[in-house]
Amino acid sequence: MCPIGPGPDRPEGEEATSTDAAFTALLEDSAEELYESAPCGYLSTLMDGTIAKINTTLLTWLGRSRDEVVGRMRFMDLLTAGGRIYHDTHFAPLLNMQGSISGIALDLRTADGGRLPALVSSVTKTDSGGRPLLIRTTVFDAGAxxxxEQELLRERRVAEEARRQVEEDRARLQxxxxxxxxxxxxAALPPVPGMEAASHYHTTSPDRLGGDFYDLFPLDGxxxxxxxxxxCGKGxxxxxxxSLTRYTLRAAALHDPDPVAALTTxxxxxxxxxxxxxxxxxxxVFGVLEPVGDKVKxxxxxxxxxxxxxLRQDGRADYLxxxxxxxxxxxxxxxxxxARTVLAAGDTLLLYTDxxxxxxxxxxxxxxxxxxxxxxxxxxxxxGAQQVVTALTGLLNSFGDGLDDDTALLALGVPTNRPHPANGTPT
Amino acid sequence: MDISSRNNVTVSGPEGGPVLLLAHGFGCDQNMWRLVAPVLAESFRVVQFDYVGSGRSDLTAWSEERYGALEGYARDVVEIVEALDLREVRFVGHSVSAMIGVLAAAAAPDRFASLIMIGPSPCYIDGPGYRGGFSAEDIDELLESLEANYLGWSAAMAPVIMGNPDRPELGEELTNSFCATDPAVARVFARTTFLSDTRGDLGTVSVPTLVLECSQDAIAPREVGAYVHAAIPGSRLVTLEATGHCPQLSAPEATAAAIVDFAGNRS
Structure with a gap:
């Protein structure tokens, strides 16, 4: 027995036959048919853009007849005015330089004035000598x-605007x-006769108000x-x-400069x-300075x-x-x-926060x-006081991110070479 | 700052030869001159550059404040001319650069010998008694086209475009990069170009001027070419049989011949 057709013992043969039939149908689908009814638009133009050939799919999308397009319109004529500028300033130069260009977003104008968002790709066909003959262009419907993408663009614009706003707000807040x-x-420390005063405020976070404070001011002559x-805390x-502390201490000191009394108030x-x-x-820490002779109590x-x-002039340093x-x-x-102490020439009292x-x-x-x-x-x-503060500022900076709290420094020192402003300029 | 690297200045042709300064327009960069530059360099000292914000220029030098006005681009031109100490400059400006050349020549009159304007337009938008060819809405559409095409380019292309001379393998990825620009920069350049009105500056031109137009140009139609020609006393108008806005690409031989003819015979 030599079965020619499909038999019950060869079910796979049956499958093969239906596949064959599908292939046959495909082969009968001519290249021309494929071109005309492809799920994308095709057009071929001369180098000046004049449309020489266009498929049915694209004509249907545009709502135009072959006669009104072929030989009468140029590819640029199918674009929106803005798209034409983009074509002439970007698309055409790139195609010229590269011989091909792909996936460019352009809007085509339909006959009824509507828009057809498309992704356009082109290649230049050249003759055997490399001279450009014509341009082949594929147009994909990119409406959805x-x-x-416009949604994405809108979101991006919103995000960019929000970021700009945040940066602006942050700068204003800072x-x-x-x-x-x-x-x-x-704003500045007042001069104290026979003394040098220096201060420094180190901010760790420009976004938050620190809680450290200091002041120096005259009580009487x-x-x-x-x-x-x-x-405690920030913000x-x-x-x-x-603010309350600062003004309370100032007022209390004028009323009764005794340190214990001021702190009690x-x-x-x-x-x-x-x-x-x-x-x-x-x-x-609250205190009172009283210059006496060349010392300060x-x-x-x-x-x-x-x-x-x-800090003593001889190099000692002790806590008070x-x-x-x-x-x-x-x-x-x-x-x-x-507590009391006396500062002599070369001594410096240093106050600091933790x-x-x-x-x-x-x-x-x-x-x-x-x-x-x-x-x-x-x-x-x-x-001197300024040198001490300068050295400590350098130390603070050297801590880097190990310094996580604001720090205030106030140094009050008696210079070794005391000026005598009271004597005035010798005449 | 070094102007030559800021503006990616390239020089070719005989040293000491008459200077042709080629200025690209809105869209691409100095690659626009690639088909004509070799021919021009046979008899001229050819200087090309990218405006700050375009091509391989130094993007860190860009600011909206400066490049939001054509005068900012004209300053690029004058700074290049002064940095290279160029004299008797024959300025070839494509598209918006034609008008940038007018502004540059007015700012540094002793440096420029002649102007060659390719596809010039002093005003793109129609107005009373004037037809530029576009409406304000058309320019909005252009901005849309720019944005639609930056979706794929901005993030992926930026590092390539910003210039990596030490990484030549990136050359493979340069497809489309001649015309790729940071979206923010392109938007400003587009607005500055297409919303400009420099009709009043045409009368300041005091050097020999060639107006080179294409027979079919949607961006600079022939009536605009005629307007420019009429507004610059003594100018010459040459119409090339060419389609589009870039005759240096679509008709390079004729374009180069017209430039050589004009720049070589006058100074």
Missing amino acids: RRSY EALAVLQSSLLP TRWAFFLGDV PQAAAVT LNTVLHERYAMGDPRYCTT VELASGGHPPALV PTPGGLLVGILPTAPFTS GLTEARIGEKRELFGDEALRDFAKGLPHT
Whole structure:
């Protein structure tokens, strides 16, 4: 037996036959038919753009007859006016330079004035000598794709605008914060006869108001008051307490310059606020300077603040302890103790906030600490308050991101070569 | 800043020869001159460049403030002329660069010997008693076309376009890059070009001028060429049998011949 046709024992043969039939049908689909009814637009133009050939698909899309297009219109005539400029300034030069160009988004104008968003690709056909003969162009309907892309473009524009707005707002906020921050600090330190004063404020975050503060101001003809401190927390609420603290201390000092009395007044004011539900407190050192002869007497009191450091002319550096001073504002009554010292030529009193001593240094992120600060101070040439602050500013900068808190520095020193402004200029 | 690298200045042709400064228009870069530059360099010192923001120029030198006005582009031209100490310059400006050349020659009159304007238009938008060929809406459509075609280019092409002379393998990827520009830059250049009105500047031209137009140009139609020719006293008008806005690409031989003829006979 030699079965010719499909038998029940060869089911796969049956399949092969139906596939054959499909292939046959495909082969009968002539190249011309494929060209005319392809799911994309085809057109061929002369080098000047005159349309020489166009398929039925594209004519249908455009709503035009072959007669009104072939030999009568140029490819550019099918584009929108803006698209024509784009064609002449980008598409045509690129096609000329490269011999081909693909996937360019252009809008075609239909006969009824509508738009056909398309993706256009072209190649230049050349003769055997390489001279360009004609341009073959394929046009894909990109309507759905284009609306999606326009959606993306719109979103991108919105995002760009939002980013611009955010950057603008941020710059404005930073500017406002900088102004506000500087209003919490004296614009310049007043001159104190026979003394040199220097300060520095290190901001870790320009986006947030810091809570550190300091001041130096005259009490009467012979004495000056100073303070430096730190309100817990950051931001506008902390800044409000900083402002309150600063003006309270200034007013209290004029009323009674005794350091313990000034801190007690501040404690009363801050505690009232604390008890009202704003649990903010501060630590501060408040003191009075009294130049006497070529020395300066210092009396200061501390409320929970790191002790002042006294740098002596001979290279010693010692903390001036004020034991028992409580955080200012948390209790209705708080005990403060005062301490005294005398600064001679070459001595400097240094006040600082704990951003300095609590900086994290080295690979192990260890606390910088009181001991290291004292050792650093001992190694400094004791040439004056400004030099001390300059050296410490350099130290702060060297901490890099290990310094995560704002830091205030105030140095009050007696220069070794004291000027005598009272004597005036010799005549 | 080094002007030569800022504007990607390239020089060819005989040293000491008469200077032809070729300035590209809106769209592409100095590659637009590739078919005519070799011919011109046979008898001229040919200087080409990219405006800041185009081609391989230094994009960090771009600012909207400067390049939002044609005077900013004219400053590029004057700065190049001064940096290279070019004298007796025959300025060849394509498209918007024709008018940029007018502004540059007015700013540094002692440097320029003649102007060759290819497809010039002092105003693209129609107005009372003037036909530029476009409406304001048409220009919006152009901006749309620009945006639609940057979707694929902006992110992927930017590092390539910004110039990587030390990475020649990127040359393979340069398809379409002659005309690729940072979208923000292109938008500003397009607006500056097509919304400009420099008709009032044509009267300032005091050097011999050639107006070179194409017989079929949608961007600079023949009536605009006639307008420019009439507004510049003593100018010469030559119409090339060419279609499109870029005869230096579509009819390079005729374009080069017209440039050589005009620039070689006058100075």
